[in-house]
Amino acid sequence: IASTPAWPLPFWIAHRGAGKLAPENTLAAFRLGAAHGYRAFECDVKLSLDGVPFLLHDSSLRRTSTGSGLASAQSWSDLSRLDAGSWHSRAHAGEPLASLEAVARFVQANRFGLNLELKPTPGQERLTGQVVGREVLRLWGGVEAHLPLLSSFEPVALEGARETAPGVPRGLLLDSPRESWLDEAQSLGCVAVITNYRLMDAARVQAIHAAGMKALVYTANDESVVAWLRANGVDGIITDAVDRFAPGD
Template sequence: MPEPSPTAWPLPRWIAHRGAGRLAPENTLAAFRLGARHGYRAFECDVKLSADGVPFLLHDTTLERTSNGLGRAGDLRWSQLALLDAGSWHGRRHAGEPLATLAGVAAFILRNRLALNIELKPVPGQERLTGEVVAAEAARLWAGSGLPPPLLSSFSPVALDGARQGAPGLPRALLLDALHEGWPELARGLGVQAVITDHRLMDAGVLATLRAQRWRGLCYTVNETEDVQRLLALGIDGLITDAIDRHAPD
């Protein structure tokens, strides 16, 4: 599969963070359904691997914050993870909501003709493997759909390089929480189509650097109106937000 064109772009401007921001248990199908009811057509989620190699949605390395599980998520097989309650922490009405697999989320996205940004969130030590497996699985799930492929993003260059090996035809984005020296060269070496920064880092100079490389520019996590207005005035390509009830998508 050839490398994606730098001009091809799979996402609308507005992207719902972890499905529905803070309005539903993050990274669950309940969150995706709520985000869609708010009119969002593009979503961001975090994906890692179970001990037996199943791509599933979870932000943290450990299970305690967003489920009734204990310990490192990557140490359990999917048959164990599937039994956990990933909804009660958010409220009683979500009690019993399970963790979601990438395959389950893909079915929802594809059947509703939505778009997806998959953040590769490896368990430490599994960066390359996570990139390879998740990218290959995403390519398989979207094959023949006729819909734009998912965007694969990560803070981990190793995971992104693994994604390039696993599915070179899927678009990739480097995530940055700081503008460290040499970041443009790193992004160029990874063959990305976009760079996603903390919204506080994005300015006209950074966006000009991206435009010079024909990269798209996106920001996370953009919740406040003044930040939205500033970034829209710059001409930003994507806004990842928790505030899906306050910002109506295009």
Template sequence: MTPWPYPRWIAHRGAGKLAPENTLAAFRLGASHGWRMAECDVKLSADGVPFLLHDATLERTTNGGTATAGALPWSALSRLDAGAWHGRAFAGESLPTLAALAAYQRANGLLLNIEIKPTPGAEHATGRVVAEHAALLWADAAVPPLLSSFRPESLQGACETAPQLPRALLLDSLWDGWFDIARQLGCVAIVTHHRLMDAALHQRARDAGWRTLCYTVNEATDAERLLALGVDGIITDAVDRFAPAAG
């Protein structure tokens, strides 16, 4: 198989539950625990700026109320508090742009899995723009970011804009046609919910030439089972309990 340049252990949304997800504070904290690769969620502002946020709306992780994040311009999103919900120590932490995270990761020799997380209805456009920005931000990088998404339309957009960037299909179920879609999109990996991954699926992926990653693996027994299968990536919130240098 093609050599795999990424570490096996990946910090979910920067530092799991230890810091406000998808903020620079989270990525700094994850790095302080020794994590060399992190996962993040990226969507577009109304004026096309790629920024980090998981949910379609703002209320869970910011003070932006129930507004749809992708309906607001970056000038409004950039003023929101994305840290106070997690604790007073993080009050004032802002939503980062993909460019800001790229600068931090690259300056510190850290790798990234970018989950393309489009606002509903903007799947294809989000894939195109996120991939375009990622290609520029990591233009001279030895190891590019891994782009992943649950949405085939987003991966298609990414493929059209930056076909050189590696892509992975995220799966929370083995829906009809997933295998053919992953192959048509030129994916290098599948990323499944950890309960989906078994020996048969792992072997099927290997036979297709794909790597296998699993999310969100927070229990040692689950991690041990997946490591025994030979999966290539474990995405976890438990950045303070697992040892990423273990392999």
């Protein structure tokens, strides 16, 4: 992939698939988000012991699956047998962890946008970026119009992604202000900065736009917050509240 791809995301992006309404980071959550009209999804990706990218927010399996211990210590073959739905609700019992490959199939079949947050197990930052970058090229080969946006709080993970997949768009995530954030985003060749919504005032949006990047926020679930963010000129909102905000708005 040689040229810079077009911006791949609509304004509204469903957090972890469908926020809290279905088990986060599973295909059940993506389907529920889609049922609410969402056409783009954020999710968290990390590596199994054998280097298979799959969706999980925490380093440990305990909160959101029937497994325990570090997810990075287990093979995908073992991980794929866990139940990642029953912690959430009985209706979702038996829902498996989602591989990146399964997510790619789903979003490509539906022409949905995807924001893959690189969420490395600590110590695997560069490796996670490298492997996910390589996998995105393999899985999205030939469908460049809908390449995912790769984002991370970890600059090193974004460096890793740039090493293996320089043409796949990158976004720097920011949870608290630090002096060098804009320089970091630019030197990583990012097309977006995605901040905690509390940080995204009008001045920051303008600074991001002046640098030629998009300004996105997570995780805005409140009407008055959304009105403030729109007034500040943000380009996209990641939300849990897929039942409150209709993406046609």
